[in-house]
Amino acid sequence: MKINCLMTILNVLLFIAAVTAEAEERFEAAAMIDHIDFVHVTAPDGTAMFDTETPQGNNAILDYVSGTGANTILWRVSSGATVRYRSREESMPPVRAPFDKRRLPDNRHTWGWVRYYEAEPDILRYVVRECAKRDMSAGAHWPFEETHWWSHTFGAWNLEHPQFWGMTADGLPWSGRCSLTYPEVVAHRLRLVDEMIDRGVRRFFIDTWRTGGWSPAYEYVAPEIRRWKARYECEPPADATDPRWCAFVAESTHAWFAALRQHLDSNGGDMKLMLGVADIDMTPGARDMTLIERGIDWRCLVKEGIVDTLVVMSVDWDKKRPFESTREIYQAVMNYCDGHCRVLFPVSMYNFTKKGLPEYHRTTGLSLPDVTSVMVRMAWEQGADGIAMECVDYNNYSAATMKTLRQLFQGPCKFKRMAKSKNRVKERTEKTR
């Protein structure tokens, strides 16, 4: 009787220990999806495989992307500043060509005729719900200040408010973007955030790689110049790549991110802010290209706990030591972030930076599936919270690569390498706001 009692107590204690032990966390496999890239995919008989303005078409995209084993979808919510859902904020003047004479039409076959902003059901709302049904996390992939290098992506609110347009050092306004230094512009962006929240978005991935034309060169607006002069008592440098100017502009972009953070927190719930940064070089003294070309100090945003997740989109690895140098950069990033935020490392078929999977493949001679395996495992081994795939288009990750990814995410990389200690990730609730 006594022994039975002791055994029961022991079992109860073990059970309690098991329950209270920290649960294993899933290793995140985030897939960036730009659904417009699926428009021209055809079956052998010539029919379109993905009508991206319809629920069926977007479902088919999600089915396809699931083949990578992705458990997070980051859905592109805009082409430049023209949004891809039915937006009240961006409804006047009409975005559809040719209803605004200031916006030249997109003349591409089919691409130039999609009307995501008029689609029913609302694309973003639909995709978020679908992801929930599939037990996938859904987020908005929102490029930072993007124009995509074409004037047909200039936003409606943007065109209607020239008084907030960016300005060059020689006094030329640029209609591509309104400056974030103006509170009215920040308020407009936050209204866009509200529209996305209303559609169920809880994760906001701000991609600072995709600026499509914007840079600190367009921040010579009156409020910034006044602010500069008040501080330095001289004219701002005419060279927009001057580190002092870029750091100065970064203060304003920082204010935007801080306002966004506060806005997300005030909406309650589990809102997450993810920041995408490219060309990371952690070598001491190296030029921070995100600061110079985008006027964003990502390091500061991380240290201040403004971002929940740092999405590393590419790193400046050494071609003579591809994997070794990548590993070193990953270690440096993890050391720097040090629990201030989660970290996702890249497994990217996009190769604009010449640092993606194709470049590793060319440099090492390994097959793409093998390179992919190395990169996923490396991220996992370094203690990252996951990886990000940029972007998953049709067939850019080959069938063999997709199989490799699936096997990893369902097998050895299903959970993070180590459970986070309670102090490793500073939870939102621990911070005073």
Next chain:
Amino acid sequence: MRLSLIAVLYLLVFSGCRTLPPCWCRVSEISAVTDGRGNDTEVVWSPDGKSIAFQTDRYDKLRVCVLNLDDGKREIADAGTGDACYPAWTPDGGLIYAVDQRYGTAVEDAPSGDKACSGCGLRLLENGVERVLTQGYWRDYTPVVSSDGKTVYYTSTRNHQLPPGVRDNPLNSSMNGASIWRLNLVPDNSERTPECVYEVFARSFGSVQPSLSPDGRTMVWAQIQGFRQNWRLCAAQLASPYNFIHLTPPEMSAYAPRISPDGRFIAFTGFMPGDPSWGVYVQHALSGGIARLDTGPGNSKSPCWSPDGRELIYENNRSGFYKIYRARIDLREPAAFMPAAGCVEAGLTGSTIAARLQNVGALPVLKAAKGEVTQGRKMSEGGWSFRQPGDMVLGKEPFFVKVRVVIDELPEKGTQVIAMGVYREHPLGWQLYLRENGHLTFGSRDARGDFVGVQADAPADTGRALSVLAFRDAEGLLKMAVDGRLQHACGIGPADIGLHHCENILLEQDAAGKRVLKGRVVEFECGQGYPASLPRITRKRLFAGEMQ
């Protein structure tokens, strides 16, 4: 007091027109013409002055409405077959407008056999009957009818449509552009053949909303030359639209022009840095003086003249929606000639040849205008180098490069240099070359050192001497004429680099011995200003009938 008055007068006379008080241009008696929900925009005044037509979104789709100004009665004019927009009156009271038709998604609507596809085409409404003027898998919009009623001019993306699966052709991009077309309005449908008036294929280069002078000789339109530039008003003789001038400065965003019934003024939508919003501007066509009208709060856009020129009608959003407003306008000739800042008249300066190629025996020399001679040095691949040539200071002023060249073979790969100027300010200060597609190209740099170039319309002929005249005008615009014909393209953005210190002129190859011309340069001249052979366009020729 006297000194203050003098100071004010001084400012009035010598300051830029945009800072001049609009004493020559005033609006008054502003009143709303439409109200209620929905946005009423793109208003135009009927030829008899009794009605206006505009587009409205107060219904389930865009509709064109006609409103009687006397009794305020409004009627929907279009047949409801799509989103109707951009109305324009014909002299006999008919209406032309654009209708954007969509049947399904972009994938469903893509052209396939005889199936109807998406498109925005023009319709003519006459005597209650709507007829199709244009339609296809493109966009036709912003129509305007000539004063004799025989022709409609409009914006079209007809030739800009790319084939399926083609994202972009960077060498000759048309994917984000629009051109100006016209169509004869003859009773018999079979005789209606659209004709392209003015087109340039370059990324984010578009020409929109033409407006014609009362005599039909001059065309004014809005143009954007690249996605980093602003919309600007351009003007040209209709007979030679590629020889255009800018009417508005680069720092101003200006579009939606309408020439007044007497041809002396141009009303348009504009924004200058420092303005609170979009506004209605008026420009005195001959002098270039511009004034922003005080139309009150909100954005004011897309003005249109009354038939007698005494009123303007436009859209304004002070109420939260865009509504139509009318205003009386009082205009006088500006007291002083005061061109708007940045609007430099083309062709007012003469030209000076800085250097001309001459053969002295077997050795070519560059002879400067003042007589200085620079010996040519034969280079590794047979080209010629002229080091430190004198008098090649071009500054930021207009300059030209004139060559006669025989091209034996077009490039298969890479480019071939015909002539280039190496400057201390930039090693590629200017270049005339053949690019991979066989098109002659003239390139220079902007103030940041970025490339600006203009390409010929077609691949160059081989086996015969070609005359090429490439130049930079007073605004930094690059243009080119081949065998006397001005090419359609112009450089995107100003090539406003200052070229002061010439280190070398190279002919037939570059300094590294590459990009070798398969041919020979027969004649070469380079100089400041506008060469004598270049047709010059001035405001007087455009707006006052002055003959060339």
